Amino acid sequence: MRTLAIEVRDLSKRFDTVTAVDGISFSVPEGSTCALLGGNGAGKTTTLAMLLGLLLPSSGSIRIMGVDMMRNRYPALSRMNFTSPYVDLPHRLTVKQNLDVYARLYGIRRRAARVASLAQRFDLEALMGRTYGSLSAGQRTRVALAKALLNEPEVLLMDEPTASLDPASADTVRSLLKGYQEKSGATVLLASHNMQEVERLCDTVLMLKQGRIVDRDKPAMLVQKYGRDSLEQVFIDIARDYDRRTS
Numbered sequence: 001m002r003t004l005a006i007e008v009r010d011l012s013k014r015f016d017t018v019t020a021v022d023g024i025s026f027s028v029p030e031g032s033t034c035a036l037l038g039g040n041g042a043g044k045t046t047t048l049a050m051l052l053g054l055l056l057p058s059s060g061s062i063r064i065m066g067v068d069m070m071r072n073r074y075p076a077l078s079r080m081n082f083t084s085p086y087v088d089l090p091h092r093l094t095v096k097q098n099l100d101v102y103a104r105l106y107g108i109r110r111r112a113a114r115v116a117s118l119a120q121r122f123d124l125e126a127l128m129g130r131t132y133g134s135l136s137a138g139q140r141t142r143v144a145l146a147k148a149l150l151n152e153p154e155v156l157l158m159d160e161p162t163a164s165l166d167p168a169s170a171d172t173v174r175s176l177l178k179g180y181q182e183k184s185g186a187t188v189l190l191a192s193h194n195m196q197e198v199e200r201l202c203d204t205v206l207m208l209k210q211g212r213i214v215d216r217d218k219p220a221m222l223v224q225k226y227g228r229d230s231l232e233q234v235f236i237d238i239a240r241d242y243d244r245r246t247s
């Protein structure tokens with residue numbers, strides 16, 4: 001049996017009157033890629049933020065690489081990384097300075113070589129001297145992705161990794177992510193609204209609705225189960241409360 005890289009049990013998050021995440025349980029086996037899908041406000045970002053320790057859960061447990069994240073997440077954090085449109089990099093530092101600072105923070109050996117190699121992979125070489133704050137949204141996304149791979153994470157959490165990228169850049173980034181995942185054997189959990197991305201990258205899908213997991217399976221199995229041609233149609237069915245038993 002494969003080792004579980006991520007194990008979430010009965011996880012909930014309440015904000016005053018809103019229950020953003022409502023008792024979800026799931027696990028992600030080591031080396032696999034799992035998608036969190038759901039409409040706006042379904043609880044994807046809140047779930048990822050709790051996994052990263054940015055938000056304290058109201059209840060439940062999280063284990064990442066066997067580490068109880070509620071007790072002491074530090075042994076796991078150095079082996080993880082993340083991208084999120086809600087967490088910015090320092091605007092006044094150049095791209096090169098940003099990557100260098102994070103490489104120091106992560107204690108990377110042979111920093112210059114690692115930064116140069118990621119800059120080349122993410123097509124950042126021409127941007128290295130520019131301040132991060134002066135970049136376009138898509139350029140910032142590429143920098144954030146390079147930053148996320150600096151420490152060669154074993155677990156990668158990604159919130160909308162290609163949201164602001166043009167189709168060609170998004171395609172390149174997906175290939176890079178898939179290549180990294182296959183080469184390193186990393187475990188990836190990503191939230192996305194892009195169904196083609198999910199079908200291409202993910203082994204399993206967790207369908208979230210109003211903070212609950214309403215379905216879970218391999219992308220192809222979901223398409224088959226709902227009698228549809230694509231994951232996009234399944235997503236719309238679930239969002240609109242389609243009852244497959246009556247079809």
Ligand SMILES: Nc1ncnc2c1ncn2[C@@H]1O[C@H](COP(=O)(O)OP(=O)(O)OP(=O)(O)O)[C@@H](O)[C@H]1O
Nearest residue numbers: 015018019020038039040041042043044045046047
């Ligand atoms: N800090 C907060 N205070 C109050 N409510 C919050 C807070 N953060 C999130 N929520 C609420 O929790 C619910 C889940 O939000 P979350 O951002 O996790 O959804 P999401 O699935 O990531 O949505 P989207 O696809 O729109 O990014 C929403 O109803 C949201 O309004």
